[in-house]
Amino acid sequence: MLNTLRQRNFALLWMGGLISVIGDWILATGLPIYVLLLTHSVLATSGILIAGRLPSLLFGAVAGVFVDRWDRKQIMLVCNILFALWLVPLLFVTSADRLWIVYVVSFVASAIEQFFVPAQNALLPTLVSQDQLVAANSLNSLSSNLARLVGPALGGLIAGVFGLPGMVWGDAASFLMACALLAFIHAKPTSAERAEARASGSAWSAFWQEWRDGLRLVRRERTLAVLFSFQAITNLGEGVFGILFIVFVNRVLHGGASQVGLLMSAQGIGALIGSVLVGWLGSRLLAPRWIGCCTVAFGLIDLAIFNSPAFFPVFLLTFALFVLVGIPGVAGFTGVAALQQTATPDAYRGRVSSTFFTTGAVLALLGTTIAGTLGDHLGVVLVLNIQGCVYVLAGVLLLVFLARPALEEATPVSVEAAIKESTASAGD
Secondary structure, three states: OHHHHOOHHHHHHHHHHHHHHHHHHHHHHHHHHHHHHHHOOHHHHHHHHHHHHHHHHHHHHHHHHHHHHOOHHHHHHHHHHHHHHHOHHHHHOOOHHHHHHHHHHHHHHHHHHHHHHHHHHHHHHHHOOHHHHHHHHHHHHHHHHHHHHHHHHHHHHHHHHOHHHHHHHHHHHHHHHHHHHHOOOOOOOOOHHHHHHHHOOOOHHHHHHHHHHHHHHHHHOHHHHHHHHHHHHHHHHHHHHHHHHHHHHHHHOOOOHHHHHHHHHHHHHHHHHHHHHHHHHHHHHHOHHHHHHHHHHHHHHHHHHHHHHHOOOOHHHHHHHHHHHHHHHHHHHHHHHHHHHHOOOHHHHHHHHHHHHHHHHHHHHHHHHHHHHHHHHHOHHHHHHHHHHHHHHHHHHHHHHOOOHHHOOOOHHHHHHHHHHHHHOOOO
């Protein structure tokens, strides 16, 4: 892991990601609490996440085509600047009648993210060798969870002391610092396939053909198809968790912003432990049986988290379970990311990543809608159990369909065959 971090380009990407995600957690921790206290409505609070999911439906599926055409580093630089500038309108949200500003900001920020995330996922494999890919993804998980450890606690503190303005300026500053670091990355030249796509111009026929080629690759490559289903299932649960976790802490654990920050930091501690284990496992984590078992364990621990307060209403137990769930969580998601990158050629990584991201957002939107409409009627714990169950289901899916000796590794030959078949059938 340390050898990977010593590579200058990756180190700059890693540090920029760490800083910006800390800023994201500062705002993500405090803003839902701010809206909930302002409106006293679960539905109004879920509106933040709903507004943030809608751009995936509108732009996410096609953003990957541009990511595969344009310079990915430049996409990330521009997106970071836009992220910072677009947070400023949140400073004017001082009453419930201005809540619409929060929704607009969430919508536009998410629209920008449709380009940023696929660009980041596609850029990473070009900065390290393939045998370092698991270590690189592990380090990215490490940075995300360092941010999860620091950001929520810092966000709770800033929310309590400086209110919404402090959260906004803190997040904006993190994006600008990340942008400064990204500017020094020396990325590899554009591949021949990407250069040819960009040279073809902006003809709509060429654009939609490239988009369809990405979908065909996901459909015909077995590993990508199963991971696609995995992404859909798990994001349904994440949509439920994203909104009802705040309510769970407030109504079941009788806590506030500080308790939210502590529990998110607790999961960060477990994820840090998991990141170290991932670094030790290395390329073995590409084996679907590892990923599947970790995902099942994640779901079972989640079920214990949501249901244990009814029997053992001790905050320390919930804190310990949050630490524990972070370990299989980071191991599973690191394995999925590395497996997806390995199974996807560079020329298609933007489109494949965008397809995965969009599908996840659609299902997360469905989960958020379920949480917002049923959370008050069926009870927070009952609806939260959806998340735990879907993770168990997703883990079983990987174990059944991918965890076989012939499928333990991604096979570039089958990927290339799928690409050729997609190209041959372009006129179908």
